[in-house]
Amino acid sequence: MQQLLRVATAGSVDDGKSTLIGRLLFDSKAVFEDQLDAVERTSRSRGADHTDLALLTDGLRAEREQGITIDVAHRYFATPRRKFVIADTPGHEQYTRNMVTGASTADVALVLVDARNGVVEQTRRHAFIASLLGIAHLVVCVNKMDLVDWSQSRFEEVVEEFRRFAMKLDVQDLSFVPVSALHGDNVAQRTVNMPWYDGSSLLGHLESVHIASDRNLVDARMPVQCVIRPQRQSDSSLHDFRGYAGTVVGGVFKPGDEVMVVPSGRTSTVRAIWGPGGAPLAEAFASSAVVVELEDQLDVGRGDLLCRPGNRPLIGREIDAMVCWLSDRRELHSGDRYVMLHGTRSTGARVGGLDYRLDVNTLHRDTTAESLELNEIGRIRVTTTDPLTFDPYRRNRGTGSFVLVDEVTGDTVAAGMITGPSLSGTPVVWHRGTAADGERPTAATIWLTGLSASGKSSVAVELERALHAKHVACHRLDGDNLRHGLTADLGFAPEDRAENVRRVGEVAIVLAEAGVVAIACLISPYQQDRERVRERHRAAGIPFVEVFVDTPLAECEARDPKGMYARARAGEITRFTGVDDPYEPPEHPELALRPSDGDPADQAAAIVGFLGL
Amino acid sequence: MSSTIHPPPAYELSHLDALEAESVHIFREVSATFERPVLLFSGGKDSVVMLHLAARAFWPAAVPFTVMHIDTGHNFDEVIDFRDRTREHLGLDLEVIRVQDDIDAGRVVEDHGPGASRNRLQTTALLRGIAEHRFDAVFGGARRDEEKARAKERIFSFRDREGRWDPRAQRPELWSLYNGRHRRGEHIRVFPLSNWTELDIWQYIDRERIDLPPLYYAHRRPVVLRDGMLLAHTRFLELAPGEEPVEASVRFRTVGDATCTGCVESTASNAAQVAVEVAASRVTERGATRADDRISEAGMEDRKREGYF
Numbered sequence: 057m058q059q060l061l062r063v064a065t066a067g068s069v070d071d072g073k074s075t076l077i078g079r080l081l082f083d084s085k086a087v088f089e090d091q092l093d094a095v096e097r098t099s100r101s102r103g104a105d106h107t108d109l110a111l112l113t114d115g116l117r118a119e120r121e122q123g124i125t126i127d128v129a130h131r132y133f134a135t136p137r138r139k140f141v142i143a144d145t146p147g148h149e150q151y152t153r154n155m156v157t158g159a160s161t162a163d164v165a166l167v168l169v170d171a172r173n174g175v176v177e178q179t180r181r182h183a184f185i186a187s188l189l190g191i192a193h194l195v196v197c198v199n200k201m202d203l204v205d206w207s208q209s210r211f212e213e214v215v216e217e218f219r220r221f222a223m224k225l226d227v228q229d230l231s232f233v234p235v236s237a238l239h240g241d242n243v244a245q246r247t248v249n250m251p252w253y254d255g256s257s258l259l260g261h262l263e264s265v266h267i268a269s270d271r272n273l274v275d276a277r278m279p280v281q282c283v284i285r286p287q288r289q290s291d292s293s294l295h296d297f298r299g300y301a302g303t304v305v306g307g308v309f310k311p312g313d314e315v316m317v318v319p320s321g322r323t324s325t326v327r328a329i330w331g332p333g334g335a336p337l338a339e340a341f342a343s344s345a346v347v348v349e350l351e352d353q354l355d356v357g358r359g360d361l362l363c364r365p366g367n368r369p370l371i372g373r374e375i376d377a378m379v380c381w382l383s384d385r386r387e388l389h390s391g392d393r394y395v396m397l398h399g400t401r402s403t404g405a406r407v408g409g410l411d412y413r414l415d416v417n418t419l420h421r422d423t424t425a426e427s428l429e430l431n432e433i434g435r436i437r438v439t440t441t442d443p444l445t446f447d448p449y450r451r452n453r454g455t456g457s458f459v460l461v462d463e464v465t466g467d468t469v470a471a472g473m474i475t476g477p478s479l480s481g482t483p484v485v486w487h488r489g490t491a492a493d494g495e496r497p498t499a500a501t502i503w504l505t506g507l508s509a510s511g512k513s514s515v516a517v518e519l520e521r522a523l524h525a526k527h528v529a530c531h532r533l534d535g536d537n538l539r540h541g542l543t544a545d546l547g548f549a550p551e552d553r554a555e556n557v558r559r560v561g562e563v564a565i566v567l568a569e570a571g572v573v574a575i576a577c578l579i580s581p582y583q584q585d586r587e588r589v590r591e592r593h594r595a596a597g598i599p600f601v602e603v604f605v606d607t608p609l610a611e612c613e614a615r616d617p618k619g620m621y622a623r624a625r626a627g628e629i630t631r632f633t634g635v636d637d638p639y640e641p642p643e644h645p646e647l648a649l650r651p652s653d654g655d656p657a658d659q660a661a662a663i664v665g666f667l668g669l
Numbered sequence: 670m671s672s673t674i675h676p677p678p679a680y681e682l683s684h685l686d687a688l689e690a691e692s693v694h695i696f697r698e699v700s701a702t703f704e705r706p707v708l709l710f711s712g713g714k715d716s717v718v719m720l721h722l723a724a725r726a727f728w729p730a731a732v733p734f735t736v737m738h739i740d741t742g743h744n745f746d747e748v749i750d751f752r753d754r755t756r757e758h759l760g761l762d763l764e765v766i767r768v769q770d771d772i773d774a775g776r777v778v779e780d781h782g783p784g785a786s787r788n789r790l791q792t793t794a795l796l797r798g799i800a801e802h803r804f805d806a807v808f809g810g811a812r813r814d815e816e817k818a819r820a821k822e823r824i825f826s827f828r829d830r831e832g833r834w835d836p837r838a839q840r841p842e843l844w845s846l847y848n849g850r851h852r853r854g855e856h857i858r859v860f861p862l863s864n865w866t867e868l869d870i871w872q873y874i875d876r877e878r879i880d881l882p883p884l885y886y887a888h889r890r891p892v893v894l895r896d897g898m899l900l901a902h903t904r905f906l907e908l909a910p911g912e913e914p915v916e917a918s919v920r921f922r923t924v925g926d927a928t929c930t931g932c933v934e935s936t937a938s939n940a941a942q943v944a945v946e947v948a949a950s951r952v953t954e955r956g957a958t959r960a961d962d963r964i965s966e967a968g969m970e971d972r973k974r975e976g977y978f
Contacts, residue, residue, distance in 0.1 A: 060684040089951045127839060129820040130813045132866045139684040141864055153841050160843040273680055281694070282701040286730040294729050301726075303694045303845070308680065332693050333725035341680040345693035347728070358701050382841045397846045400701070457844045466827075466850030468840045 058134070061262060064143040064159040064191070066182030067168030072199045076168060076237035076258075077131060077144050078111070083244030084259060086133030106238075128158040137263045152181065152431040153382040156471050159186055160457070163267045164193040166258075171204045171234070175217045181416045183218075187225040188378060188433070188473065190453055192270045194227045195261060201250065202236040208252040224419050226450075226595075229265070233258050271342045272452045276307030276315075277369065278340075278362040279399035279454070284347055299330065299347035300356055302400070305454025306447075309348065309362070310339045316365040317356050318445045323365055324352040342454075359401035361445045361455070369445045369455055374408070374478035375438050376594065377458070378449075381428040383469040386462065388428040388436070394469065396440055398458040404441035405460060408478070411435040437478045448597025449473035475594050499529075499568040501561075501593060502663060504577040505586060505642060506605030507634045508620055509612040511656055512577035515605060515649065518660035519575055526669055531567055533560050535578035548631045554585045561589030568598040581633045583640040603663060604645040609634050611651060685873055689722065692861040694845060695824060696726040699806045699859055700733050702849050706806040706859075707799070710736045710763070712748040712755070713924040714881055715810030715862055718870055721879050722861060723808075724759065735802070737764045739794050741787040743905040743926045751882040766798035782907060786929040792977045796832040799856060806849065808859050814866040815953070818970035825849055826858040832976030834858075867922070868947050875940035884921045885943070887935045892917050898931035922947075 065073045081087045095111045102108075131142040143158030159165060165186035169179055186194055196218055204210045211234045222230055233242055234253055241247035244259045256264070284299040309315070313326045329337040330347040340346045348362060356362075363369060381388050388407060396405035413425035413434040428434050449456030460470040502519065504512040516532050523530040535556070539546070543559055546552040557580045564574035580586050586602065593600035612634065613621040624632035631637045642648075647666050649659045682690060699706050708723060710716045723732045738752060756763045768790045771777045776797075777790045799807060813820045823839050825847040840848050849857050862870070874881065891902040891914035900906055902914040905927045919932040920943070937943040969977075 057681070057683045059681065060687045090953055127821050127836060129817070130864065131820065132814045132864075134866075134868070139866075139869075157841040157843055161845075268679070268681055271680075281697040284727060284730050291729075297729060299729075301697050303690060330728070332689055332722070332728070334728045343682055343687065343690055345690035345697075345726070395850075397848065400698075402702075453844060457846065459841075459843055459846050459848065461848055461850055466840075466848070466852070468842070468848045471841065471843045 058136075059138050059267075060141065061138050061164065061265075061267065062141045062143070062162045063164045063166060063262065064155075064162035064186070065145055065166045065168065066155060066159070066186060067166075067197075068170070068173075068176050068178035068182075071168040071170045071173075071179075072237045073168050074111075074144065075108075076166075076197060076199065076235070076243065077142055079237045079240050079243045080142070080259065081131060081133050083240055084133045084135060086131075128154050130158075135259070135263055140262065152185070153380070155182060156185060156189070156380050156382070159189050159191060160471065162186075162189075162191050163270060164195060164262065164265055165191045167194060167196045168199050168237075169196060169214055169218065171198050171200050171207075171210055171214060174214050175221060177417055179218070180221055183222060183227075184225060184416050184419070185380070185433075187227050188380070190450060190473075192227075193229040193265050193267070194222070194231075195258065195265075196230070196232045197237075197258060198232060198234045199237050201234045201241065202239055206234075206249045208250070211250075211253075231255070231261060233261060272306040273342060274307055275367055275369070275447060275452060276304075276309055276313075276362075276364045277447070277452065277455050278302045278304045278309065278346075278348065279401070280356055280358055280360045280362065281400050282358055283356065297349070298353065299349050300362065301345075301347045302362070303345045304340050304342050305399075306342050306452045307364075307367075308339050308341045309346075314365055315348075315350070315362050316368060317354055317360050318363055318368055319371050319443050320355070320360065322352075322354050322356075324350040324354055327351045359399075359442070361399065363445075369447050370477050370599070371443050371445050372477045373440045373443050375440070375444060375446065376411070376435060376475045376478050377438060377472040378414075378433065378435050378475060379428070379460070379470045379472045380433050381430060381470055383462070383467055384430040385465065385467065386469065388434075388470065389426065393463070394460040395463055396438070396458050396460055396472075398440075398444055398446065399455060401442065401444070403444070406439045408437035408439050411437065435475065436472075438472075439478075446474050448476050450475075450595070451597050476597055477599055499571050499573045500599035500601060500667075501564040501568060501574045501576060501589075502601045502603060503564075503580070503586065503589065504575070504603045504605055505580045505645075506607060507609060507612045507639055508579055508632070509615045509617055510605040510607035511615075511651075511659070512579075512605045514656035515603075515659045515663070516575045516577040518657045519663055522660050522664050523573060523575075523669075526664075528573055528669065529571055530573035530575055533563060533567075533574055533576040533578075535560065535576075535580075548637075550582065553580070553582065554588075556580075557582075557585040557589060561592055564589075565592060565596050565598060568593075568596070579633050579639070581637065581639045583643065586642065601647065601663075601667070602642050602645045604642045604648040605659075606641070606648045606650050608651075685869065685876060688865055688869055689725070689873070691845075691864060692719075692722045693726040695847070695859060695861040696723050696808075698845075698847055699808070699849070700727070703806040703857070705802065705804050706734045706808065707737045707764075707802065707804040708732075708734045708808040709795075709810070710738050710752065710755075710761075711810075711924065712738070712744075712752040712882055713810070714870060714874065714885060715812065717755075717879060717881055718865075718873060719808060719810045719862060720755070720759070721877060731760065734762075734808070735764060735804075736761045737766060737798055737802075737804075739791050739798065740765050740767045740769075741791060741926045742767060742769045743787050743928055745882070745884055745901070745903070745924065745927050747882045747884050748924055751880075764798065764802065766794045768794045770794070771797065785907070786926055788926045788929055789972065789977075792832075792972065792975050796976050799832065800854075804856060805851065806857050806859050808861060810862050811860050812862050812865050812867070812870075813860075816969045818973055822860060822863065822973075824860050824863050826860065827851065828856050828858055828976065830854040832856070834973045834976070836970065836974070867953075868944060871940055871944040871947050875944055879940075881940075882924065884924055884932075886938050887918050887920045889916055889918050890932075891915065892919060892932065899933065900929075900931055901927060903927045 099108045129144045145155040145158035235242045242257045280300045281302045286294040316323045327349040392407045412421040412423045447455040456474045458472040543556045567574040624635040823842045892899045920935040921932045
């Protein structure tokens with residue numbers, strides 16, 4: 057069975073992208089004689105002494121005139137093992153949006169680097185965009201090796217330079233091939249010019265790269281596109297047929313499965329699944345276009361999503377997202393309104409705020425930025441008119457991606473990747489953690505911070521009890537207890553506290569990935585340390601709920617159940633938070649609990665209420 | 670809490686199933702979000718495959734679109750027969766827009782003599798059909814592998830009130846989120862076969878046992894060799910001095926206007942045999958068989974800018 061592999065190219069202007077693709081097409085016999093004749097004629101008429109293979113791919117008049125690629129072109133070729141779709145994307149910075157267009161559906165990104173110049177700004181920009189778009193496989197072609205005398209050391213320098221940058225990126229699979237696109241070395245065939253290179257040719261690599269496991273086959277998701285109701289007078293057997301048409305974007309559905317429709321929450325059972333044209337299917341998995349019949353007559357329509365009751369997406373109107381701004385006609389500003397296309401839903405969207413603008417070269421976050429211009433990338437908060445049913449983009453490209461459309465011009469102005477729910481001020485909704493066969497529910501971390509003796513542990517114990525009563529799998533991570541084991545080697549210096557918080561944060565993520573809600577209670581006095589944990593959760597797509605147990609110092613000191621304040625005041629222990637070490641209260645906690653909110657059980661109930669359980 | 674680890678089954682679609690799923694998804698998106706979609710149907714292999722996919726996308730319901738044929742008046746008889754049989758068979762709502770009507774009304778002027786073609790005149794008829802029926806989404810069977818201007822085309826391609834394509838101002842198109850926003854009078858061209866190649870089309874025709882006009886399979890007919898192309902000797906073809914029709918076993922790779930669509934010598938009598946020939950071919954289908962694409966390096970781009978599909 058031939059597989060389809062989607063490849064996007066990237067790299068700076070003049071690094072030879074079009075030549076490389078031309079070479080790949082030519083050497084894999086995908087260039088036809090009439091195309092080659094045309095290219096040879098044009099090359100000759102321009103006085104070139106060789107056939108310029110780049111002319112094979114530059115299809116627009118303006119592109120041939122300027123010798124640059126302006127818009128994405130799609131090219132096709134095949135080998136016995138695979139069919140390839142190559143999105144040939146522009147290198148010019150001004151056309152970065154077209155690079156994003158070409159890369160959004162790619163399995164593999166090809167990044168070209170000129171061996172003479174090494175890693176340049178556009179290399180970094182494109183590698184970053186590829187990682188932002190969640191392309192799992194990155195192949196760096198170090199091109200023009202003929203111009204550096206096929207030098208192994210130069211190749212290794214470039215590899216080293218790229219690796220250093222890529223460490224900051226989220227790339228699962230990184231490989232390097234030294235090539236000469238102009239002469240075809242290591243493109244379709246291995247070359248004799250670089251005997252020191254023992255890897256496969258670029259084509260060999262593309263034929264063998266393993267992509268089957270890149271798709272999410274765990275979280276069953278099918279956005280409903282339309283309802284199919286034939287109601288043909290001529291065929292009474294179809295009179296009651298009601299099928300939900302859609303493309304599965306995650307997981308597997310089978311007849312007999314219990315399914316839930318979100319956001320409504322109604323449940324039913326899959327009666328039958330039909331492939332195109334009415335082929336009965338035993339199962340439908342990610343990327344299949346199907347029609348699903350349910351046992352019950354439910355009110356389901358376009359914009360709804362089918363999932364499994366034990367594994368639901370997140371539901372909410374407030375999300376955080378990375379966006380790439382695609383418009384040269386207007387900028388993004390806080391407060392702007394757009395139409396959001398997400399899955400099969402179209403809804404109003406308001407930009408609640410710009411958290412930061414990212415410098416793609418240094419990955420520096422500019423939190424003072426107030427706008428995004430063409431080709432700029434940043435993180436925003438968005439509030440939608442209708443609730444979204446979503447997963448973080450890293451978890452699922454289908455349910456985690458969206459575009460923003462300008463209501464007036466109809467332009468597509470932004471590409472968005474959801475990082476997670478915006479928790480400030482809104483209830484977080486997740487499903488109860490009953491991980492059954494192959495299902496891994498999304499859990500959350502409840503992070504209780506506050507002074508010693510503020511009552512964190514008491515609230516945590518009550519919360520644990522309350523969640524258990526609701527059949528939510530949870531586990532309490534108590535800072536004091538952990539200091540006997542996990543963090544026994546740490547003291548109370550700021551760097552030790554940072555490490556303490558980091559470790560507990562990581563454990564919480566591990567628990568969440570197992571479907572268990574972590575209730576962490578740690579003094580965690582420094583804002584920066586907590587923010588780091590929050591950031592890790594955001595990246596992992598796990599809701600993070602920071603609860604500030606806001607008990608005044610005087611009251612904590614009056615309680616002093618372990619006599620710690622007294623010892624600190626007496627100078628017996630130093631670096632005690634609130635006495636001789638600062639406590640930095642959270643600036644924007646999801647929830648703040650004060651003694652006036654009641655006893656620990658009442659405070660725990662407030663958390664349960666906030667969680668929407 | 671327990672979790673069972675199953676060995677991963679090979680949840681993979683073959684390339685034809687993946688292409689089919691993508692096309693089906695596109696048909697459903699258009700049906701759900703546009704008011705008046707129309708499918709362009711010429712009786713050629715790409716539009717036949719497109720119609721087949723549309724029927725499969727909405728099974729067991731009927732194809733929910735109007736179908737429109739831009740009739741140059743210079744069609745092969747076999748194609749018109751096939752079109753009418755298909756209309757009967759599928760119960761299609763078929764609109765025929767005639768280039769002859771534009772000629773008669775003086776909206777376009779026809780070329781005469783050897784080499785004359787009505788192909789370019791189709792644009793006027795197409796835009797007239799779209800405007801008269803207020804169609805807001807127009808499915809075309811164009812594929813990106815056909816020609817380099819088409820390689821630049823989006824799946825949802827915005828057209829202004831004059832039907833024009835602006836290749837430098839195309840909307841970014843990400844994931845499978847298609848932006849069909851348009852105002853009254855504007856429309857979107859939709860290309861569900863964008864990612865199919867000529868070989869994919871033939872493999873699919875073979876797999877699905879799709880019926881095509883007999884022109885696509887080897888048959889004997891009188892042909893004229895002109896500019897390195899074999900043109901069918903029909904009543905529409907004006908012979909140049911010295912041209913003499915000869916009989917040959919041929920088939921057509923594309924089917925358009927009879928005056929500019931060439932055929933190739935072939936003995937392939939079914940889709941599987943054609944697929945083998947296509948896989949081995951060293952010439953593109955347009956290069957081999959379309960006189961009008963040889964006009965200039967940017968011939969297709971220029972025509973698309975005017976509103977051609």
